[in-house]
Amino acid sequence: MRQAGAYSNLLCGGISGRTGPHSLPLARIKKIMKNSSEDVKMISGVAPIVFSKACELFIEELTRRSWIMAIDGKRRTLNKEDIASAVIATDIFDFLITLVSNSDATDANNTVIQMETI
Amino acid sequence: MNGAEGDKTLPIANVGRIMKQSLPPNAKISKESKQLMQECATEFISFVTGEASDKCHKENRKTVSGDDICWALCSLGFDNYAEAIGRYLYKYRQAELVKLNQNKLETAKDKV
Numbered sequence: 318m319r320q321a322g323a324y325s326n327l328l329c330g331g332i333s334g335r336t337g338p339h340s341l342p343l344a345r346i347k348k349i350m351k352n353s354s355e356d357v358k359m360i361s362g363v364a365p366i367v368f369s370k371a372c373e374l375f376i377e378e379l380t381r382r383s384w385i386m387a388i389d390g391k392r393r394t395l396n397k398e399d400i401a402s403a404v405i406a407t408d409i410f411d412f413l414i415t416l417v418s419n420s421d422a423t424d425a426n427n428t429v430i431q432m433e434t435i
Numbered sequence: 436m437n438g439a440e441g442d443k444t445l446p447i448a449n450v451g452r453i454m455k456q457s458l459p460p461n462a463k464i465s466k467e468s469k470q471l472m473q474e475c476a477t478e479f480i481s482f483v484t485g486e487a488s489d490k491c492h493k494e495n496r497k498t499v500s501g502d503d504i505c506w507a508l509c510s511l512g513f514d515n516y517a518e519a520i521g522r523y524l525y526k527y528r529q530a531e532l533v534k535l536n537q538n539k540l541e542t543a544k545d546k547v
Contacts, residue, residue: 350481357488367501367505374513376457377453380454394465400472413479
């Protein structure tokens with residue numbers, strides 16, 4: 318399983334060895350959490366650590382689903398339209414529909430987006 | 436990318452690395468798709484944090500905890516992440532304990 322390296326290397330540096338044991342920088346995660354809402358005042362130390370793993374899992378899942386779209390299109394290069402298609406096809410990614418519609422990613426899928434948002 | 440913008444999203448290098456590890460070795464990833472994924476992952480954090488923060492607000496608590504994030508993930512349909520996160524936190528805490536004990540040993544040696 319690909320993930321085995323990520324936490325079995327926790328002591329010696331995780332995926333990159335340069336960002337410390339986590340695959341995403343905790344300070345940046347904390348900043349994004351604070352920016353998300355006025356209500357977010359205090360954040361426990363472990364919350365960004367939970368997110369560093371959750372984001373890794375999220376990126377893995379969305380990437381793999383997007384790759385299926387690329388394969389369907391007989392391509393070996395993942396492009397942003399594949400990500401948009403994966404978002405549209407997956408219920409739990411509904412919160413991203415506006416984001417992928419606002420990027421150019423859905424030019425090819427405009428009809429689908431219009432049907433989704435009506 | 437200027438400094439101000441860079442602070443609002445996750446670093447593209449880290450995002451790209453995770454994407455690469457999720458794909459077969461012959462896969463290629465366009466730069467634009469890394470940028471879009473960077474934005475999606477950032478939005479994911481905001482979305483889940485918002486849900487967790489609402490819960491804290493309703494319960495009159497000021498601090499968003501790790502448990503609140505886990506609760507929000509389950510509430511929003513990401514319950515399949517909960518088990519992996521639990522294992523990750525366990526390993527992280529074990530590693531922290533090892534470091535703590537190593538520090539104690541070194542301090543004790545210095546005193547002898």
